[in-house]
Amino acid sequence: MVAVQERHPAQAGREVRLGSRPSGGRGPGPARNVTPSYPTPSGARGTAVCQRLEEAIPVAFEDEVADLCQACADLASGVTMATARKAIVGVDRKVPLYDGRQITYVNFDNAATTPPFESVLTVSQMFLQWYGSVHRGSGLKAQISTHAFERCREVVADFIGADLLWQTVIFTQNATHALNKVAMHLAPPPDHVVLTTVMEHHSNMLPWRKLGCHVDYARITREDGRLDLADLEAKVRRHAGKLAVVSVTGASNVTGILPPIRRIARIAHEAGAQIVVDATQLIPHRGFKMGAPDDPERIDFIAFSGHKMYAPFGAGVLAGPKAAFEDRAPDDVGGGTVHAVTMDDVMWAPLPEKEEAGTPNVLGCLAIGCVVKVLESIGMDNLAEHERELTRRALAKLSRVEGLTLYGLKDPDLTEDRLGVITMNARDLCHGHLAAALGHEWGIGVRNGCFCAQPYVRELLGITDAEMHSIVARLTAGDHATVPGMVRFSFGVYNTPDEVDYAVEALQAILAHGPRANYILDPQHMEYVPETPIVRVQELLPI
Template sequence: MNAHDIRQLFPILDQEVNGKPLVYLDSAATSQKPVQVIEAINQYYRESNSNVHRGVHTLGTRATDGYEGAREKVRKFIHAKSTEEIIFTRGTTTALNTVAASFGRANLHEGDEIVISHMEHHSNIIPWQQVAKQTGAVLKYLPLQEDGTISLEDVRETVTPRTKIVSIMQVSNVLGVVNPIKEIAKIAHDHGAIMVVDGAQSTPHLKIDVQDLDCDFFAFSGHKMCGPTGIGVLYGKKQFLENMEPIEFGGEMIDFVGLYESTWKELPWKFEGGTPIIAGAIGLGAAIDFLEEVGLDNIEAHEHKLAAYALDKMSALEGITIFGPKEASKRTGLVTFNLNDVHPHDVATVLDAEGIAVRAGHHCAQPLMKWLKQSATARASFYLYNTEEDIDKLVSGLLTTKEYFSDVF
């Protein structure tokens, strides 16, 4: 793949910020959108805008075909068995909350265990905290190794016969580490627990095969993988979804409504109450087409190359601390760091003045920040449209930041 050619497909990248060419290094927060996705959404609103599943007129049929066609694209993309196992949501957060609120509340009891890790995003912590409070279940945390990775030996020691749910992110949005989900799932299943995966940071960058991983639930968001905001996916094994109750009620998800009792549609629609995110699903389908055309293997190789280059260049700077594995082979395309004695928000502000967009803060991972003994960090995250030149500009911007604050202090 040629990142310079791919970059031309992203209109937003062709601009200046503060008089400098934009260098976008914040794709872990949200990716930019190629023209194919923008045009697919525009075409839907221009030519096919209608509600789905209800009307027999031409526009309704077009909208339904586009919406359900996107579901089939998602199924193929993550290698699910059936479109019945693909539920459209607002994003990873909604998907994880659905599992916690529906499956968790119905199946957890006092003394049961929920196992997560210190590196989890808040979206994979707070729902389990709430369910634990409501059911009397116990929340347990997997320890991390010194470099932020998860040891399978620690998983074996933490997961017990009382464990009912293991919920782990496949890729850390702070450390970039890729967790051994398939192996963790086997340990969970050997103890009779189910495996939930937060795939928000892995799905844009790695080939996903939910059947090979043997996870029971898998959640991800469209906006991090070149799709629009406001659309995400919950994959669940049919055997679990069929026995789960919806958590949102109203139109679209019903079969029969009486004065005092109602029944639900079959999968997947019983979990999609109200007018669904039609344009978002169509946009996500276009994003999947785009990513598959580029090739997930190519994207992964490109990001490993960028990560190795960034680690090499940034490690050479004096007064910088880089968090997570030092080997690019153990992480995806992001580098989280701090400049000694300079607050991450100040780093991000100076870089923005140079036209460079990075993220600064706790990255919705406050327990991990505590583990790192940091109140906040800065993060540069790369995607298929980034180049080594972008990293060179980042390093130059960090040198400018160091010089500025050495003059200030």
């Protein structure tokens, strides 16, 4: 059971109306009393929630879902840019340092995953009282779960500007699953080409390669990590008449660079190709709409994950034209994908059901629907400007740290828009050692390595082919510790200027005086850890 603290004074007295009916609303007549056990958030807002939940609850499933949606909207509406930090779960969590001190954790690893909003957890627990298997169930819980599941699909479609008359929103496990699925459906004949870029996450490279596609790559400019658009255009011309797909990232998880996806979409469409955008890093940080069918700059397909946009529980989204999926067998087959099966034939279910094999992750999809409402309440423009301010501050200060190398765009004035993702290396200290010192000595969570984008990181680091062969040999031998990489800061909606200043202070101290603790390589995980740890993970979370 999650106890949700009163975070937003402006919400005191606001009623979250789950279990109540507006006048003129639907309802089957007299209510049937039920007494479910709901979460009990604290404070005036939580009291209003619980009072409503204890009222008589009619059995019309459409009404129950409407009330759940209203609860979601009411909880989300109190979250603004000013209150977003207080609405995050675990934001004040203290962690032990190597010397036994406790300090409030600073999470600069948001490009990997984000903590959830409290309202997402609250609504999820409300929903769990009605949780059942979706589709075809005759019981009330199954009907409510199905209706809520499909309502979340509509919410997501509206958020990304997808028109469900001609487009489909498919719930997936995550963005990697979504990109594999779209590759399965769009993989062209051997004599056609998929054009992607060197700056992609592996999830937007490997699916095409696994399918045996002819893949070409647009280069980057090594000095700043930007996509070489002239090279992309040249390769589009080179493959004229044979280009089937252009697949690009919407925002880099290594440098925060935002490729000009609208211009790339126009170039792709003029060449007769479709465009796929890996929007995993883009969706949580910038407003996005797919575009009308006659818009030459429309995005044909996008993929993204819930866990990178403050929605836990493991669900993702693939959106694209229905026509791309309707006349093909689904990539995963079995339960939920069919209307009828004989010993000789199969009749596939309609979209999107036929592309969601097995029992879907209803709770994960609900979390995405809930977090969309929170992001809309904050305002994507407000969120983006907050993260720009953090990035300006960080770049201005980091650029003055002696012995620190930054990668990608370094202009603190942000003359070119970018995300709050900053990668770096320290002189005389490998990336793994630096990340360990930040975590164990300062309580700052970062990520180090190549961030599932090894070709891009290799280019940014200027690694030669000969050096790469040596690196592969070391990896094959199990040596992960000496492989080149970087340290990454990545900001979220809840991070603060004070946290940026604290992280810069930490870097200055580490680079000037070295790590305070003695570190050894953990042979199991090949990570640097203090030689004499004060506390072990197993002790903090004994499971």
